[in-house]
Amino acid sequence: xxxxxxxxxxxxxxxxxxxxxxxxxxxxxxxxxxxxxxxxxxxxxxxxxxxxxxxxxxxxxxxxxxxxxxxxxxxxxxxxxxxxxxxxxxxxxxxxxxxxxxxxxxxxxxxxxxxxxxxxxxxxxxxxxxxxxxxxxxxxxxxxxxxxxxxxxxxxxxxxxxxxxxxxxxxxxxxxxxxxxxxxxxxxxxxxxxxxxxxxxxxxxxxxxxxxxxxxxxxxxxxxxxxxxxxxxxxxxxxxxxxxxxxxxxxxxxxxxxxxxxxxxxxxxxxxxxxxxxxxxxxxxxxxxxxxxxxxxxxxxxxxxxxxxxxxxxxxxxxxxxxxxxxxxxxxxxxxxxxxxxxxxxxxxxxxxxxxxxxxxxxxxxxxxxxxxxxxxxxxxxxxxxxxxxxxxxxxxxxxxxxxxxxxxxxxxxxxxxxxxxxxxxxxxxxxxxxxxxxxxxxxxxxxxxxxxxxxx
Ligand SMILES: *Cc1c(COP(=O)(O)O)cnc(C)c1O
Numbered sequence: 001x002x003x004x005x006x007x008x009x010x011x012x013x014x015x016x017x018x019x020x021x022x023x024x025x026x027x028x029x030x031x032x033x034x035x036x037x038x039x040x041x042x043x044x045x046x047x048x049x050x051x052x053x054x055x056x057x058x059x060x061x062x063x064x065x066x067x068x069x070x071x072x073x074x075x076x077x078x079x080x081x082x083x084x085x086x087x088x089x090x091x092x093x094x095x096x097x098x099x100x101x102x103x104x105x106x107x108x109x110x111x112x113x114x115x116x117x118x119x120x121x122x123x124x125x126x127x128x129x130x131x132x133x134x135x136x137x138x139x140x141x142x143x144x145x146x147x148x149x150x151x152x153x154x155x156x157x158x159x160x161x162x163x164x165x166x167x168x169x170x171x172x173x174x175x176x177x178x179x180x181x182x183x184x185x186x187x188x189x190x191x192x193x194x195x196x197x198x199x200x201x202x203x204x205x206x207x208x209x210x211x212x213x214x215x216x217x218x219x220x221x222x223x224x225x226x227x228x229x230x231x232x233x234x235x236x237x238x239x240x241x242x243x244x245x246x247x248x249x250x251x252x253x254x255x256x257x258x259x260x261x262x263x264x265x266x267x268x269x270x271x272x273x274x275x276x277x278x279x280x281x282x283x284x285x286x287x288x289x290x291x292x293x294x295x296x297x298x299x300x301x302x303x304x305x306x307x308x309x310x311x312x313x314x315x316x317x318x319x320x321x322x323x324x325x326x327x328x329x330x331x332x333x334x335x336x337x338x339x340x341x342x343x344x345x346x347x348x349x350x351x352x353x354x355x356x357x358x359x360x361x362x363x364x365x366x367x368x369x370x371x372x373x374x375x376x377x378x379x380x381x382x383x384x385x386x387x388x389x390x391x392x393x394x395x396x397x398x399x400x401x402x403x404x405x406x407x408x409x410x411x412x413x414x415x416x417x418x419x420x421x422x423x424x425x426x427x428x429x430x431x432x433x434x435x436x437x438x439x440x441x442x443x444x445x446x447x448x449x450x451x452x453x454x455x456x457x
Contacts, residue, residue: 117237
């Protein structure tokens with residue numbers, strides 16, 4: 001197996017600081033390809049750099065286990081003093097290739113892959129908080145994330161407060177408590193589709209010395225790199241546009257390496273971890289304390305790791321990300337333009353269409369584009385929704401979003417059925433809302449399909 005990329009930043013740091021190189025090595029795999037390469041090239045070649053006669057394609061290493069020469073080597077790996085795979089619950093060469101590519105695309109310090117997007121958000125949060133702590137999150141959240149924060153984490157003694165992402169800064173700050181340990185938001189809220197006001201939230205996080213976590217699933221790094229706009233940690237459901245073809249469930253967490261954990265609020269980072277011979281994460285891994293701790297503790301104990309097969313498929317998905325995302329965006333924009341003029345459509349929501357969304361796209365996005373997700377309101381009642389969905393032929397009724405095939409969903413009766421009306425409205429969901437995940441089919445076929453289904457509704 002060839003070299004698997006670590007962050008170029010980390011590698012540089014490790015090289016510059018020979019004294020700590022032994023310890024830093026536990027995080028950093030050997031140096032790799034080319035931070036100077038463009039985003040599109042990194043989509044295809046980033047993170048895996050084969051040597052002569054090795055596979056050009058990132059291989060699937062379907063192995064739980066790895067071989068060593070002596071017990072001292074194993075000991076160094078097990079105590080985080082040397083880098084190396086030990087057991088595929090905590091790392092695997094194929095998964096590491098996917099992690100390295102995700103890290104390069106986001107411009108992070110290190111990344112870890114997870115079994116799902118839910119596992120990614122859980123990992124990001126529980127690696128920071130403990131019972132008694134409080135988290136602050138936007139209310140425009142993926143339904144599963146809202147339930148995790150609002151119901152399940154509560155059972156473990158972690159409280160959450162939610163704010164309207166467009167509320168004034170002072171109003172959001174009022175929700176900060178002495179025990180608040182992080183702020184959470186989604187680049188494009190699912191399914192409210194509001195684009196995050198990065199400056200406002202990053203400003204609050206900085207002022208209060210807490211990390212800012214951003215779920216980038218709907219935008220992807222092709223559209224937006226949250227670490228460049230004040231985020232400290234980026235999370236993903238790779239199930240969405242990273243996979244792009246609806247084949248696999250998975251996720252990822254990227255550590256920006258840009259947060260100072262040493263100001264006293266985060267003792268788990270700055271005091272010895274007895275489960276690893278007393279390692280102190282911020283001392284041994286100054287730039288990637290969060291990521292190393294997340295991998296070493298969460299994957300070890302909670303076990304939410306990604307399989308090599310799914311890592312292989314996600315890696316393949318990334319190789320066309322830069323080709324698929326513009327098509328998703330162009331198709332969604334054209335379908336939104338069509339729906340906006342249709343007499344049976346009450347309203348339409350797509351990030352580029354309103355002035356506020358347009359401004360944020362210009363400020364924070366790498367392309368003047370709005371992803372493939374749009375929502376609209378249909379004139380009529382629940383039966384109208386039923387008839388419309390029944391008559392679609394190209395688009396299908398699915399719960400999933402963000403793959404090559406166009407899909408529709410009625411959130412109020414499905415993904416958000418567990419929320420009451422007030423919570424639904426806070427999440428941006430109205431009873432007449434239809435969510436469309438616009439695929440990469442020919443736009444003429446999609447418009448004709450929606451046209452006939454609206455007529456039949
Ligand atoms: C789908 C999704 C998740 C959950 O991801 P899974 O891979 O389904 O577990 C989290 N956040 C957002 C924004 C999502 O769209």
